[in-house]
Amino acid sequence: EVQLLESGGGLVRPGGSLRLSCAASGFTFSNYAMSWVRQTPEKGLEWVSAIGGGGGSTFYADSLRGRFTISRDNSKNTLSLQMNGLRAEDTAIYYCAKTPRPTVTKGYCFDFWGQGTLVTVSS
Amino acid sequence: DIQMTQSPSSLSASVGDRVSITCRASQDISSYLNWYQQKPGKAPKLLIYAASSLQSGVPSRFSGSGSGTDFTLTISSLQPEDFATYYCQQSYTIPAFSFGQGTKLEIK
Numbered sequence A: 001e002v003q004l005l006e007s008g009g010g011l012v013r014p015g016g017s018l019r020l021s022c023a024a025s026g027f028t029f030s031n032y033a034m035s036w037v038r039q040t041p042e043k044g045l046e047w048v049s050a051i052g053g054g055g056g057s058t059f060y061a062d063s064l065r066g067r068f069t070i071s072r073d074n075s076k077n078t079l080s081l082q083m084n085g086l087r088a089e090d091t092a093i094y095y096c097a098k099t100p101r102p103t104v105t106k107g108y109c110f111d112f113w114g115q116g117t118l119v120t121v122s123s
Numbered sequence B: 001d002i003q004m005t006q007s008p009s010s011l012s013a014s015v016g017d018r019v020s021i022t023c024r025a026s027q028d029i030s031s032y033l034n035w036y037q038q039k040p041g042k043a044p045k046l047l048i049y050a051a052s053s054l055q056s057g058v059p060s061r062f063s064g065s066g067s068g069t070d071f072t073l074t075i076s077s078l079q080p081e082d083f084a085t086y087y088c089q090q091s092y093t094i095p096a097f098s099f100g101q102g103t104k105l106e107i108k
Helices: none
Strands: A003-007 A010-012 A018-025 A034-040 A044-051 A058-060 A068-073 A078-083 A092-098 A117-121 B004-007 B010-013 B019-025 B033-038 B045-049 B062-067 B070-075 B085-090 B103-107
Touching: A003 A092, A018 A034, A018 A092, A018 A117, A034 A078, A044 A068, A044 A078, A044 B085, A058 A068, B004 B085, B010 B019, B019 B033, B019 B085, B019 B103, B033 B062, B045 B062, B070 B085
Parallel strands: A010 A117, B010 B103
Antiparallel strands: A003 A018, A018 A078, A034 A044, A034 A092, A044 A058, A068 A078, A092 A117, B004 B019, B019 B070, B033 B045, B033 B085, B062 B070, B085 B103
């Protein structure tokens, strides 16, 4: 059974940093690209970042580039998102999501999701 | 960026009804369109990928159609567990995989 378990969310002040993690199990982690997707009541679902199965290809939403860094450790079946320079508009539930293919290509979809971790940016 | 617009934003229906939700892309996305279901407090669940392919384990009452800019998710006979919010997502542009704003399906 595929399981994705996010952790690392919490309350952080504007300008602060946070590192999210996603522990994966139930599948061969290195064979699949992974993403982070966030959700707010105001903006709905927003794709944040993606990484290929091997970790060599990374992608970011244009609005986030330079502040967030996605990475993975295939030896530990773990996906991470380092978030720096956090802003109030980064407040959201952050989901870790698996894709059914090893690369980030057209046709990309999210076939399994974690339960999400809440990030709140506030002073 | 490609904008995805869903209609209606909300919909009231009864158990047993046939319902359709529409998603329109701001430009041609061929068949690179996915549909998700989300229940309160839960993560989204993939229903349909590539516009019309049913994800494994999803009941056959769900179907998807369309190509180009106009797409439809149809539920042939609503069941109590189908009341949820539905989202479309385009996977044509790499890597800006945008979602629609959602359609909330409520019990009449």
